[in-house]
Amino acid sequence: MGKDLSLHEEWLMKLRNIITAYTRNRAPDPFMIWFRKKDSENFFADDLERVLTILVDARFDQRTTAEKALENTIAVVKRGALKGVIAKEKLTPLIPRQGMTAEKWTDLFFSSLPRLHELARKIVTRREWDAAELLDYMLHDFKVPYPGVKTSRLAVRWIHELVPSMRINMTTYRIPIDSLVYRVGCRMGIIDPKIDKYHGENSPADLKIQSFVKQVFPEEPYLLDEPLWSTGRRAINGGHCFPQNPDCNGCLFQSICPRRSVNIDPAKLGMDTEYMPGRIKRALSSTDRAIKEKQTQFAKFVEELKQKGIRGKEYREKIMQWNREHQDK
Ligand code: SF4
Numbered sequence: 493m494g495k496d497l498s499l500h501e502e503w504l505m506k507l508r509n510i511i512t513a514y515t516r517n518r519a520p521d522p523f524m525i526w527f528r529k530k531d532s533e534n535f536f537a538d539d540l541e542r543v544l545t546i547l548v549d550a551r552f553d554q555r556t557t558a559e560k561a562l563e564n565t566i567a568v569v570k571r572g573a574l575k576g577v578i579a580k581e582k583l584t585p586l587i588p589r590q591g592m593t594a595e596k597w598t599d600l601f602f603s604s605l606p607r608l609h610e611l612a613r614k615i616v617t618r619r620e621w622d623a624a625e626l627l628d629y630m631l632h633d634f635k636v637p638y639p640g641v642k643t644s645r646l647a648v649r650w651i652h653e654l655v656p657s658m659r660i661n662m663t664t665y666r667i668p669i670d671s672l673v674y675r676v677g678c679r680m681g682i683i684d685p686k687i688d689k690y691h692g693e694n695s696p697a698d699l700k701i702q703s704f705v706k707q708v709f710p711e712e713p714y715l716l717d718e719p720l721w722s723t724g725r726r727a728i729n730g731g732h733c734f735p736q737n738p739d740c741n742g743c744l745f746q747s748i749c750p751r752r753s754v755n756i757d758p759a760k761l762g763m764d765t766e767y768m769p770g771r772i773k774r775a776l777s778s779t780d781r782a783i784k785e786k787q788t789q790f791a792k793f794v795e796e797l798k799q800k801g802i803r804g805k806e807y808r809e810k811i812m813q814w815n816r817e818h819q820d821k
Pocket residue numbers: 676679680723732733734738739740743744745746749750751752754
């Protein structure tokens with residue numbers, strides 16, 4: 493037992509080191525760079541403007557790139573969005589998120605701006621929040637149309653990291669469980685799809701994963717969020733842990749993963765399909781041929797890059813370019 497415990501501790505330590513290195517080395521978020529620069533130039537009048545800017549960018553940062561979201565944020569800030577409600581005629585069309593026209597996306601932003609102002613005011617007035625409570629407030633008590641669970645969590649993190657005078661207790665942060673996190677959690681041995689079923693908050697898998705992330709980083713449980721879900725994404729988005737045939741080579745967790753349940757899709761076994769993202773549900777239906785075709789093309793493209801010896805920054809840029817070109821195909 494003592495030996496098992498020390499082995500487990502050793503494994504946790506390796507995982508902490510992997511996540512710490514990942515967090516240190518990941519490309520800085522363009523919004524955070526821009527925000528810090530503007531803040532150092534005294535661009536924001538007060539915390540209300542800081543929090544509002546964060547809410548605006550987090551809202552734009554969905555089904556698009558962080559760069560395009562930031563372009564929209566800069567455009568609306570320049571037109572006076574932080575000072576009050578912008579006149580509709582002053583807004584030229586914004587860059588739309590996927591599946592939406594520029595005009596519609598611009599209209600939606602325009603109509604949600606007064607509520608974003610109100611939400612920022614409510615957040616700043618109180619100043620001290622538990623992360624879980626703030627998230628619940630944003631998602632249920634004072635919902636603004638369009639920020640979803642992921643973008644709201646992003647906003648909570650940014651408020652914590654970028655507005656230090658706001659006191660956000662991050663120990664209560666819960667990582668969102670979707671099929672990507674569930675699958676990687678199973679393969680890593682954190683949960684067992686035969687026992688730890690997921691059917692929403694406080695279901696057995698949810699409790700186990702939340703308790704695990706707190707064990708790894710008690711003060712900063714959110715650090716595990718992105719590494720887990722991004723590992724479970726499709727190859728086209730840089731992931732490794734696919735529903736079938738995971739590509740362990742080059743995976744962030746390659747050196748410590750026990751590779752459980754690799755011959756099945758754990759999410760199919762242990763997860764209520766209601767909680768699977770739309771793209772996974774589609775993949776389970778008869779329409780997954782197009783996705784598979786795209787994955788095959790992508791694998792071929794990656795192989796060509798490898799054969800040409802393309803690596804590092806150039807490799808990442810080519811992958812992003814390919815991704816952009818094939819986004820809607
Ligand atoms: S090492 Fe393999 S099984 Fe483990 S998380 Fe990575 S891709 Fe999945």
